[in-house]
Amino acid sequence: MTYAPGLPKGATFYSANKKRVTSEAIANAVEAALEERGVTIEDIAEIVLDLQKPFMSGLTIDTCVENVQGVLAKRELQHAILVGIELDRLAEKKLLSEPLQSLVDQDEGLFGVDETIALGAVSSFGSIAATTFGYLDKVKPKIIGRLDLEKEGKVNTFLDDLIASIAADASSRLAHRVRDDEEKRVSQSNCK
Template sequence: MNEDHFSKSMTYAPGLPEGATFYSAHKKRVTSMAISAAVERALKERGVEVDDIAEIVFDLQRPFMPGLTIETCVENVKGALAKRELQHAILVGIELDRLAEQKMLSEPLQSLIDQDEGLFGVDETIALGAVSSFGSIAATTFGYLDKVKPKIIGKLDLAKHGRVNTFLDDLVASIAADASSRLAHRVRDEEEKRLSTNN
């Protein structure tokens, strides 16, 4: 984009007072479309498909939602992945996993991430931060998934041959938890809409 196209209305933090914007002719905004594409690409490159996460959501929600389809779960995974907070967490976590694989981090961080040190906890902290905008259902579901590690989460956690998924397994649990919460709220909204229409 040509820098001439930038204006005061294209600031990093719209709504700030006149003299307190992050606008600069030397900075370009990253579009949400570019971030979404990067997240999808990063997950695929690490062996994670939307369908893999949708299967976890389906297993979690099927007991409470008769007639639930995998397509609905896919839709809610994609909806959760549209959240910037989650996108940013995914990009940061995957990048740290990649750097650890390439032995490009400084010690002792390199060893902590490479060995998925039990007391490290930053991987869970980032993933938990990403569930905060989806409420308490997402937070408790994340805790469950982090312990049980079903399906793709378990595969990522047990990856060998130099693969580092210290952050990725927790991030996938976060995505599944967020999508489950999103789905639960939308199903309730639909139920209430039907009830209000019938009364």
């Protein structure tokens, strides 16, 4: 990898022709893509709140939003979101070749690639995220269900599963952080 002198701040190149995409550009693209598809951070945070409030007294939507944002900062998840949304967009425009076009357009039950991408995105958040993803994929609460049932030329084959993945990841992240905080408090009180 070479770094060319005199280039704008943050611009790095692998060769004279290929510019490295910055983390900021990827994060901005993810935010814009979700917004364009009608998904807000708060929509996802509501799912996290419903999942975690039975286990965490005093849990707020703000804490859930913070954890969704933390999850969305992970590059692997950002890449999965961009790929999935792009495939949904291409299917809406009928730009995929057959039989892939029909599989994605109809959200064929045996297709499974949409779940595979979403499951890959939960892998860095552990078994809690994986099992929670399975639950959300089956139950399809709130925005996940709305995306799954949306018609009128919309294709959300990948997006509904990716939103389930984000919510599952944020729930796992939150559960681990709460446990870490509890252990710190217990440890500090034992030291006194």
